[in-house]
Amino acid sequence: MSLFENTPDFALRMDEKDPLRSFREEFLFPQHSGRPVIYFTGNSLGLQPKGAAAALKQELDDWATYGVEGHFHAKHPWYSYHEELTGCTARLVGALEEEVVVMNQLTSNLHFLLVSFYRPEGRRRKILTEQRPFPSDTYAFASQIAFHGGDPDSDLIEMQPRQGEHTLRLEDIQDRIHALGDELALVCFGGVNFYTGQAFDMAAITKAAHAAGASAGFDLAHAAGNLCLSLHDWDVDFACWCTYKYLNSGPGSVAGAFVHQRHLGKDLPRFAGWWGHDKNERFKMERTFKPMPTAEAWQVSNAPVFSMAVHRVALEQFDRAGMANLRAKSVQLTNYLQFIIEGVAKEAEARLEIITPGNADERGCQLSILAHGHGKALFNKLTEAGVIADWREPNVIRVAPVPMYNSFEDVRRFGQILKAALS
Ligand SMILES: Cc1ncc(COP(=O)(O)O)c(C=O)c1O
Incomplete structure (x- = not known):
């Protein structure tokens, strides 16, 4: 049985337990419809630390x-x-x-x-x-x-x-x-x-x-x-x-x-x-x-x-x-993302194949998804709904929750948006 749950309560509890949660406040998030985007592209360009301008x-x-x-x-x-x-x-x-x-x-x-x-x-x-x-x-x-x-x-x-x-x-x-x-x-x-x-x-x-x-x-x-x-x-x-x-x-x-x-x-x-x-x-x-x-x-x-x-x-x-603390959170966050993606795909009967290794020792925070039969259209729907992920030719959607500023609630919300985009 999985230790994870796809519920707001679970994500909230995980975020409350997260010793690194206050770091999120140190970054500037782009906004979408009046709320922060779900920023899963720290693997491309990380967010701006608030301290950057003063420096x-x-x-x-x-x-x-x-x-x-x-x-x-x-x-x-x-x-x-x-x-x-x-x-x-x-x-x-x-x-x-x-x-x-x-x-x-x-x-x-x-x-x-x-x-x-x-x-x-x-x-x-x-x-x-x-x-x-x-x-x-x-x-x-x-x-x-x-x-x-x-x-x-x-x-x-x-x-x-x-x-x-x-x-x-x-x-x-x-x-x-x-x-x-x-x-x-x-x-x-x-x-x-x-x-x-x-x-x-x-x-x-x-x-x-x-x-x-x-x-x-x-x-x-x-x-x-x-x-x-x-x-x-x-x-x-x-x-x-x-x-x-x-x-x-x-x-x-x-x-x-x-x-x-x-x-x-x-x-x-x-x-x-x-x-x-x-x-x-x-x-x-x-x-x-x-x-x-x-x-x-x-x-x-x-x-x-x-x-x-x-x-x-x-x-x-x-x-x-501390890199060891970040990595410990990262493993959990990405495992949670995998659980959410697999659950949503199953419910929607969509073929979303994660090509990144399933074993945490063989990956960082990024998951690469081959969206069979959905491709770029799915990626575009995610973008319109306020998810910043990225598309890499020929056909991969990359999503990377980073432990420094992403939360378990980001991952859960991503799952909701993915579900809507697949339906
Ligand atoms: C793995 C890897 N190597 C090299 C580069 C190129 O980097 P730069 O433009 O900083 O030389 C990138 C850029 O994204 C990259 O992802």
Whole structure:
């Protein structure tokens, strides 16, 4: 028997018991017919923290007050702004402080890291990734392969699931890595696949990649702020993530990068810039690049302070809430959503197939629904009724209740709207 009930009382009781419930008040919700929308797209763009405006205003005021002197005299000095984000970031992704840096944007960071960690040599040239990676990653991999004189058609491998299955099995990934052996240069997966919502076992994939003599990297766009991560202990070589999804830092905001401690201070190939130069000597303006002994060595440009200001507010919320607490709520919230969707589909005799794994260990908060025979029309009806979810070609509706600001009542109300849309 399920522990869940599709009733207002049950959802209310769950919300009352939720130790994180007050965080919802710290966000601005778009409105629909005079009430907050059901916002299930934190996996695309997280909501605005109410503290973002004041943080931005602080930087604008300091710019007005100090001009260039703000680099040293602003409340949060711009010269070292990124350093204020290091501690929270390290805690968020399970890293040592020296292993993380906030800089650039996601695909740019992926490219900069590939320069150091995709180094095809002899037979060892291939990159293995998951089925249907985010297209930007495919473009990055293919262009890096071509940059090294390789052929993306043969050197970029997208693993496909077994016939009739939607997601990949870990043992198949491990077998494939083993079989590729000395042809494999890099395994680079999403931590959570954007389409299916499948979360990968990053520790096991990294172990298999290393056993084959390859490096292991992850695009954590859908994992950072969604899953508990232990990048250092998992021995991951590198990772990168954006901050506008689960990390609520605003459209196009600054991104993050991780490089494992064992690669720091080494003479790796790198596309360098002045912000990666030893900061004690940066303004000596010398010709020879002397990299920082930390992940900051991968920085190229000075800090984009406005987006970092919002990111600082958002990271501070994660520190207060605690990733383990968020994840505990997330598992319950998404299990509840699954229960509601399955119940409503049964009642309405609709074929809604959840292609995201059913096991909480293999998913984050997102569920991807194949709406057989309903498709985009169903999605449009949900939108008209005040649900913000998203549609991904060719035919998936993605719904992601995020633990930071969604409630059990959001999930229950979603079920009511879904039922009406199906009838
Ligand atoms: C998994 C994944 N990788 C890469 C990107 C591209 O990110 P950006 O435009 O920040 O480079 C996205 C954007 O949604 C994504 O979901």
